[in-house]
Amino acid sequence: MSDVIDTTLRSALRHHAIDRFNADYADVLDQRRFAEWPECFVPEARYRVQARENAERGLPLCLLNFESQAMMRDRIVGATQTIYHAPYYTRHVIAPARITHDGDGTPDDPVRAEANYAVFRTKPSATSEVYQVGRYIDAFVITEGGWKLLERRCVYDSEMVLNSLIYPV
Amino acid sequence: MSDVIDTTLRSALRHHAIDRFNADYADVLDQRRFAEWPECFVPEARYRVQARENAERGLPLCLLNFESQAMMRDRIVGATQTIYHAPYYTRHVIAPARITHDGDGTPDDPVRAEANYAVFRTKPSATSEVYQVGRYIDAFVITEGGWKLLERRCVYDSEMVLNSLIYPV
Amino acid sequence: MSDVIDTTLRSALRHHAIDRFNADYADVLDQRRFAEWPECFVPEARYRVQARENAERGLPLCLLNFESQAMMRDRIVGATQTIYHAPYYTRHVIAPARITHDGDGTPDDPVRAEANYAVFRTKPSATSEVYQVGRYIDAFVITEGGWKLLERRCVYDSEMVLNSLIYPV
Numbered sequence: 001m002s003d004v005i006d007t008t009l010r011s012a013l014r015h016h017a018i019d020r021f022n023a024d025y026a027d028v029l030d031q032r033r034f035a036e037w038p039e040c041f042v043p044e045a046r047y048r049v050q051a052r053e054n055a056e057r058g059l060p061l062c063l064l065n066f067e068s069q070a071m072m073r074d075r076i077v078g079a080t081q082t083i084y085h086a087p088y089y090t091r092h093v094i095a096p097a098r099i100t101h102d103g104d105g106t107p108d109d110p111v112r113a114e115a116n117y118a119v120f121r122t123k124p125s126a127t128s129e130v131y132q133v134g135r136y137i138d139a140f141v142i143t144e145g146g147w148k149l150l151e152r153r154c155v156y157d158s159e160m161v162l163n164s165l166i167y168p169v
Numbered sequence: 170m171s172d173v174i175d176t177t178l179r180s181a182l183r184h185h186a187i188d189r190f191n192a193d194y195a196d197v198l199d200q201r202r203f204a205e206w207p208e209c210f211v212p213e214a215r216y217r218v219q220a221r222e223n224a225e226r227g228l229p230l231c232l233l234n235f236e237s238q239a240m241m242r243d244r245i246v247g248a249t250q251t252i253y254h255a256p257y258y259t260r261h262v263i264a265p266a267r268i269t270h271d272g273d274g275t276p277d278d279p280v281r282a283e284a285n286y287a288v289f290r291t292k293p294s295a296t297s298e299v300y301q302v303g304r305y306i307d308a309f310v311i312t313e314g315g316w317k318l319l320e321r322r323c324v325y326d327s328e329m330v331l332n333s334l335i336y337p338v
Numbered sequence: 339m340s341d342v343i344d345t346t347l348r349s350a351l352r353h354h355a356i357d358r359f360n361a362d363y364a365d366v367l368d369q370r371r372f373a374e375w376p377e378c379f380v381p382e383a384r385y386r387v388q389a390r391e392n393a394e395r396g397l398p399l400c401l402l403n404f405e406s407q408a409m410m411r412d413r414i415v416g417a418t419q420t421i422y423h424a425p426y427y428t429r430h431v432i433a434p435a436r437i438t439h440d441g442d443g444t445p446d447d448p449v450r451a452e453a454n455y456a457v458f459r460t461k462p463s464a465t466s467e468v469y470q471v472g473r474y475i476d477a478f479v480i481t482e483g484g485w486k487l488l489e490r491r492c493v494y495d496s497e498m499v500l501n502s503l504i505y506p507v
Contacts, residue, residue: 009178009347012354016181023267026285030304052427089221089326091302093264093287095431098361116364118431118458120287120302122326128302133429133458133466135368157427157460178347185350192436195454199473258390258495260471262433262456289456289471291495297471 011099018097018113018140021147026092029167034080037168038072041149042107042141045069049154049169052134063165075168085166089122090131092169097136105142110150113138117154119169132156132169180268187266187282187309190316195261198336203249206337207241210318211310213276214238218323218338221303232334244337254335258291259300261338266305274311279319282307286323288338301325301338349437356435356451356478359485364430367505372418375506376410379487380445380479383407387492387507390472401503413506423504427460428469430507435474443480448488451476455492457507470494470507 021040028036041047049064066072094117101112114137121131134156141150154169190209197205210216218233235241263286270281283306290300303325310319323338359378366374379385387402404410432455439450452475459469472494479488492507 008351008355011358012351013177013181015354015358016184017177019265020180020184020267023265023284026264027267027283030285091285091287091304091326093262093285093302093431095364096265096357096361096434098358098365114365115361116368116429116431118287118429118456120299120326122302122328125328127329128299128325128327130299130458130466130468133431133460135429157429157458158466159460159463160465182346182350185353186346188434189349189353189436192434192453195433196436196452199454260454260456260473260495262431262454262471265434287456289468289495291471291497294497296498297468297496299468 011102014099014102014111015097017147018099018111018115018138021140022094022097022115022136026094029169030089030091032089034076034167037076038069039145041069041072041152042143043069044107045072045149046151047072047149047154047168048152049156049165051159052155052157053159055153055155064168072168079166083166087124088166090167091120091122091128093118093120094136097138105140105147107141107150110139110141111147113140117169132158132165134169180271183268183271183280184266186316187268187280187284187307190309191263191266191284191305195263198338199258199260203245203336206245207238208314210238210241210321211276211312212238214241214318215320216241216318216323216337217321218325218334220328221324221326222328224322224324233337241337248335252335256293257335259336260289260291260297262287262289263305266307274309274316276310276319279308279310280316282309286338301327301334303338349440352437352440352449353435355485356437356449356453356476359478360432360435360453360474364432367507368427368429370427372414372505375414376407377483379407379410379490380481381407382445383410383487384489385410385487385492385506386490387494387503389497390493390495391497393491393493402506410506417504421504425462426504428505429458429460429466431456431458432474435476443478443485445479445488448477448479449485451478455507470496470503472507 047066050062097115103109122128137153139151216235219231266284272278291297306322308320385404388400435453441447460466475491477489
């Protein structure tokens with residue numbers, strides 16, 4: 001095999017690993033295995049859901065902003081046991097990712113990747129509708145348990161604040 | 170190449186094969202080459218379209234339930250030659266799959282995979298709309314003609330019965 | 339590694355390259371880096387956006403029809419500096435591609451591929467909506483700058499002429 005193929009191969013394997021991660025991540029949320037969601041992250045990870053307008057202007061306001069895995073676990077307890085809300089299903093369709101920095105996968109040099117997503121919402125006795133579209137901006141690290149998120153920013157296109165964003169995206 | 174890469178490579182190649190299959194499958198339906206659709210399956214294959222609520226509760230009711238390739242062929246004859254219905258186009262956007270069991274590809278040990286999908290419908294003189302979102306739950310076997318479905322379950326999120334599901338999903 | 343794996347590997351690497359290209363292409367448009375869009379093409383490339391009905395009947399009418407990279411650059415100047423229109427964001431979710439002809443990547447024998455896409459539009463103070471769904475029908479060539487489009491046809495499902503297609507798809 002030529003060197004070109006070796007380089008491309010490394011790129012393809014990384015791409016595969018991230019796409020595979022995203023498919024598993026979507027499954028955790030869509031199948032409502034919410035307790036597993038914080039396990040997609042390392043303990044010191046950050047997770048944010050932010051409108052595109054704010055993200056592009058560097059403004060700090062976020063819909064959700066968790067600065068550790070512990071905060072994520074807290075939110076899941078709230079979302080599943082405390083918050084009163086109308087039930088809905090979600091379905092994530094995440095496009096193949098693009099690696100923007102092929103780091104070594106340590107916290108000092110994570111693999112950086114992005115992926116466009118569309119999340120569809122289905123309420124009881126209603127048809128499915130577009131809920132949120134946007135872009136994941138991610139930093140991944142490799143751990144004994146496989147690839148985990150060191151950071152995930154969900155930058156969504158709609159300026160409207162969704163008053164019913166209960167579950168993570 | 171290290172052993173780690175060999176293992177990852179096998180995983181990546183399987184992933185590639187399933188994504189490739191799903192892209193071809195979508196093309197068969199979206200380009201209305203319906204006569205080719207049963208050929209995506211082996212003769213003894215099963216195909217079901219079922220609401221998530223029923224699937225999760227283990228209830229048997231399905232919108233479509235075909236227990237062999239022959240039943241699929243029969244449906245295609247009905248859909249294309251018999252059933253009176255308003256015409257519509259479909260467009261499948263299927264996310265990268267995740268392999269849930271890396272079997273050897275025989276009927277006794279198929280490769281099991283899942284993929285989220287969104288199907289958009291376009292009626293004449295109308296804009297495109299979300300038609301159905303859900304998850305393929307699949308078992309694949311390898312044949313002389315490449316990978317084929319031994320089973321495909323399409324579990325869709327909306328509880329509403331779509332009164333115009335004419336073509337397979 | 340067996341010959342089967344070598345063949346599959348080549349196919350997987352090509353697939354990876356095209357999916358990677360499409361993710362970068364989507365990013366250029368969705369992040370509104372419009373000046374970079376013509377750079378996704380070679381100088382002699384063609385770009386068309388055409389309704390499915392016309393495409394299938396072999397009719398020539400297109401919504402957009404650019405016969406060179408220079409025409410694309412002209413359109414971008416028009417869209418970003420001249421045309422008066424309501425602002426909107428786009429978000430592309432492009433499914434994994436399928437290679438329909440594994441050429442050598444020269445202009446005489448390009449790699450041909452197709453991919454289903456959904457483009458979502460978000461206007462200020464509004465929710466995101468389905469804007470256009472369809473299929474990319476592509477010819478790719480390899481250049482010093484990586485894979486580039488020799489031709490991209492965007493065949494969309496809706497017969498309705500979108501009166502606000504300002505940016506490329």
